Amino acid sequence: MSFLHERWRRRVSLLVTGCLDEGERAATLAHLERCADCRSDREVLEGILAELSRDPQRRAEPDVAVEFVVARVQARLDEVVRSRSWRIGWFAAGLATALLVALLVPRLIPRLVSPKGGAAGAAGVALAVSPEPAVRQLELPEAALRRMERTVVREQAARYLAEAQDVLVTVASSRGRCRREGTSVDVGEEARRSRELLARRALVVDVEGDAMAAARPVMEDVERLLREVAALEACARQRDLDEIHDSIKRRKLLMKIDLMEKELLG
């Protein structure tokens, strides 16, 4: 086949995919009238594209509503932020340790190597390492302690809600067929996580305290749904999942969790 003909073949490919401008299209059609090879090539390619157009996924619409995906993205971003905070925390702790060592070592070394060493030297080290301000720091006023406690409670509740939201979103958007039964959906992992969260709730979240007053209704809704998920069989019926999905939607629970998390974290 000549180089010129190869160029026509390229144009035929672009013609059948609808990618030629008017001028090129007219020239190619004129060539097709003269060239039987290219005409048959065009027919074959059109047949192939027609077959590809029958692909059932060509115009497929997502079967999960956008608000669920938004919630999943927000949950993933929380994870990203948390892992970054951890990294920053570790870095800061490392830096602080390095600074402390850099400050203390020059002071300690002369004492350790001084001729007065022994018990007196060791006492000197103890004094140098535990200065008075550190003792004063331990005597925090009660109000400050309460504030810290309140912050911890609220942070734990926010984390709990974030994890619960993750489970609920996954369940509501589950479409993967169960391996054992054709019409069921595999939610075994989510049911297990729900049970774990419910068991943990009493330990990590003090719902009765003042700090959690505003979060109580959301926590109750979340807990109710987690109980439903926890009760699901590993291979759940699609109908049961649809009910949970509707329940989440009706209560606008994902949005409420988002708002509550923000409020809890201040």
Add this chain to the structure above:
Amino acid sequence: MQLSDAELMRRLARGDRDALAPLMERHYRRVYRIALAYLRSPEDALDAAQETFVKAFVHAKRWDAGTEVLPWLTRIATNQAIDQYRRARRRTTRFEPLEEGDHDERISAEGPSPERRVLGGEVGQRIRHAVDGLPEPQRAVFVLRHYEEMSLEEIGRSLGLRLGTVKSSLHRAVRRLRDRLAEVHA
């Protein structure tokens, strides 16, 4: 008042997460369909769409304000789908020794492949076989043209390719698909 894509991107770049929902409402379907054309599984496509928007938020500062948002998102979605596809292929080709007595259980638990379950038909299988055989960037160009009906210029902008490269990739993709489908029919 509806905010433009550009304004939403500026907000994302400032760390405003509330700008995600309107941006996703506008572009989620397209991002999902691109991923689905690549990965052929609704669950994987959903994961890819989710990661696309996570990356859009994390890298919002890198978006060039002089360009359109959709081609930028399309590029992220395509790269994400390619990454996931490669990871999945590595996983399936990795050798996993089975313990004695485990064979029957594994075989009965696996059942039909996810694609077979999703497509449930011969057409999907044939198309998957054909499209899977396309190398990059032919595959990306073909998917964006055939599934999303994007113009060649849009495809070029989305994939960072010159117009000539887009045209020759599309031509080669069509030819290769013809050969692959002929193999299947034979």
